[in-house]
Amino acid sequence: MARCSVCGAPAIAYVPYQRRYYCPEHYAEFVEGKVERTIEKYKMIREGDRVVAAVSGGKDSATLLSTLSRLRGKLGFELYAFHIDLGIGDYSVESRKAAVELARRLRVPLVVFSLWEELGYGVPEAAVRLRRPACSVCGIFKRYLYNAVGVELGAKVATGHNADDLAAYSLKNFLFQELEAIGKLGPVQEGVPGLAATRIRPLYTVYEKESFLYTVARGLPFLHRECPHARLDSLDFKLKEMLNRLEEERPSLKLGLLSRLAKRAKDYPRPKESYARCESCGLLSSSGKCSFCRLTERLSGEPLGGWVRKRIRELFSGVTGQPSSCTWGGTSG
Numbered sequence: 001m002a003r004c005s006v007c008g009a010p011a012i013a014y015v016p017y018q019r020r021y022y023c024p025e026h027y028a029e030f031v032e033g034k035v036e037r038t039i040e041k042y043k044m045i046r047e048g049d050r051v052v053a054a055v056s057g058g059k060d061s062a063t064l065l066s067t068l069s070r071l072r073g074k075l076g077f078e079l080y081a082f083h084i085d086l087g088i089g090d091y092s093v094e095s096r097k098a099a100v101e102l103a104r105r106l107r108v109p110l111v112v113f114s115l116w117e118e119l120g121y122g123v124p125e126a127a128v129r130l131r132r133p134a135c136s137v138c139g140i141f142k143r144y145l146y147n148a149v150g151v152e153l154g155a156k157v158a159t160g161h162n163a164d165d166l167a168a169y170s171l172k173n174f175l176f177q178e179l180e181a182i183g184k185l186g187p188v189q190e191g192v193p194g195l196a197a198t199r200i201r202p203l204y205t206v207y208e209k210e211s212f213l214y215t216v217a218r219g220l221p222f223l224h225r226e227c228p229h230a231r232l233d234s235l236d237f238k239l240k241e242m243l244n245r246l247e248e249e250r251p252s253l254k255l256g257l258l259s260r261l262a263k264r265a266k267d268y269p270r271p272k273e274s275y276a277r278c279e280s281c282g283l284l285s286s287s288g289k290c291s292f293c294r295l296t297e298r299l300s301g302e303p304l305g306g307w308v309r310k311r312i313r314e315l316f317s318g319v320t321g322q323p324s325s326c327t328w329g330g331t332s333g
């Protein structure tokens with residue numbers, strides 16, 4: 001039986017690019033160390049920052065929230081968790097339960113925003129009424145809500161995108177020559193004060209498999225199910241499989257790609273249009289009204305961005321202990 005390279009206890013994991021074996025405790029410490037070094041290297045978080053982790057209930061957000069909760073004292077930042085209940089049947093019911101249990105265990109204040117409770121429709125109903133693919137509607141709702149939370153709280157928004165996700169997205173964008181999109185895939189996506197929140201990706205150097213083993217090693221609750229709208233024949237999934245095969249032959253291929261991407265992200269073209277405010281809600285938009293305001297106008301009869309921003313302030317005022325009128329000075333970083 002393989003033994004931990006640190007302490008000699010029975011090993012649960014082998015890290016090929018280090019040629020080392022780890023027991024559960026030392027494996028968890030290995031992943032936590034990697035996240036800490038990534039945060040430092042890319043200057044993701046500064047002392048005094050407020051960070052909101054977007055938590056879906058899956059393994060990556062469990063790894064994200066656990067590693068950040070262990071670092072918040074040492075690095076001196078405030079940490080909150082944010083879950084969006086997308087209203088996708090049982091899948092969303094179970095995801096929400098996992099997110100609530102995770103935040104409770106890690107003692108991180110959590111805010112849940114339920115599309116059904118707040119807007120009166122979930123992703124599936126909205127997609128049918130708009131005649132658009134569920135994943136595109138879901139992406140617009142999620143991106144708007146992360147951004148609104150970051151701007152309203154003056155916080156950086158952390159997501160659980162792992163190295164496998166980011167390597168596959170960058171390759172896909174390369175295939176379609178969406179160069180502006182590649183430029184946004186670095187470890188930090190800088191915000192614009194009052195308009196767009198800074199996004200950070202603390203799992204930038206953590207592989208999907210590492211994230212899974214970490215949650216097992218730390219015994220964290222998470223939902224094993226995939227979203228029913230996820231498709232195994234999608235290009236994203238095929239690219240991930242292909243990269244996994246290459247990675248088996250060349251350990252740390254993806255990490256190499258991402259480290260080079262982090263250096264070159266600023267050299268990719270940026271959107272040509274200047275930063276504009278949505279005429280309805282005031283957040284970042286490339287045309288008159290932002291996509292969220294346009295979608296909600298069609299669904300609810302009026303654009304709901306401004307209302308959602310106010311609602312987010314109310315929901316967070318309960319956990320931050322700050323009055324809801326306080327805007328905490330726009331985005332930080």
Ligand code: AMP
Nearest residue numbers: 054055056060061082083084159160161
């Ligand atoms: P996905 O968009 O499902 O690939 O998830 C990528 C990351 O987005 C997750 O690791 C979370 O940080 C965030 N995320 C996805 N779904 C949700 C959700 N329903 N609520 C909050 N955050 C989410």
Ligand code: ZN
Nearest residue numbers: 004007023026
């Ligand atoms: Zn050990």
Ligand code: ZN
Nearest residue numbers: 278281293305
């Ligand atoms: Zn808007």
